[in-house]
Amino acid sequence: MPKARIYITLKPTLLDAQGRTIQNALHQLGFEAVQSVRVGKYLEIELAPDGDPRAQIEAMCQQLLANPVIEQYRYEVVDE
């Protein structure tokens, strides 16, 4: 069964307020090596075996899963 793993993050040019706050917290904990943190969403989607899974996932990302004004996405499709 094809399974997609989808990663959605804010575009790199946009300030990630959550990421910055987590970065500050990590610094306070002593993890001073942290240079940047970006927060995103991770989705797993299982698909029926027929059809083109990549084309379907691409369409899902464009129509619903990501907002192209502020977000970017990438995904991988594996067979499990």
Added chain:
Amino acid sequence: MRAAVVVFPGSNCDRDAYYALRDVLGYSVDYLWHAEPRLDSYDLVVLPGGFSYGDYLRPGAIARFAPIMDAVRAYAERGGRVIGICNGFQILCEAGLLPGALTRNIGLKFICKHVYVRVENNQTPFTRLFRKGEVLHLPIAHGDGRYLCDEETLRRMEARGQIIFRYCAPDGSLDEAWNPNGSLEAIAGVANENFNVIGLMPHPERACEALLGSTDGRRILALQ
């Protein structure tokens, strides 16, 4: 005047909007459940604030696919007036009826307070009762109100006057210290290209009676 207030699962300012439109402004008002496939002739359609569909995925992302939204889109294309308040603004952006997007406040906090907003364009059906540059006192209550769009969209909106409200200091000057959520160019409200659809993060429906601290919202909702 006939107005409709759309109710999504998770809307929580629908009753405030209903009250302001009916009891303060004297309109005939209907609630429209999100599953309604049709929308009759109204003078105004309100998409109210709240947390439609729990803000799952992104605020407004799921509400945009509600059956009523096809009817709202058709109504807007016919020139019907639509105002999206807070979550309603987010829904209109997700639906592509307004440009841009709203994301997490820069300080991450949910902000609930009164702010000052400057009228940038008073040539719209929603701002014609104000002077250009007039400063309004309106409440906000949101966690995802930081308005963003790309450079080209921003330039086009500025040229056409689609930016209708900006957060400002009490004297009307622009100052990042008075931009509560980090919005691009302090944008608090925008219109579509035909100015019959607007969205704003402040809540005009909560600023219609002196008892609540401001009556500025009444003039946004007052239609001709």
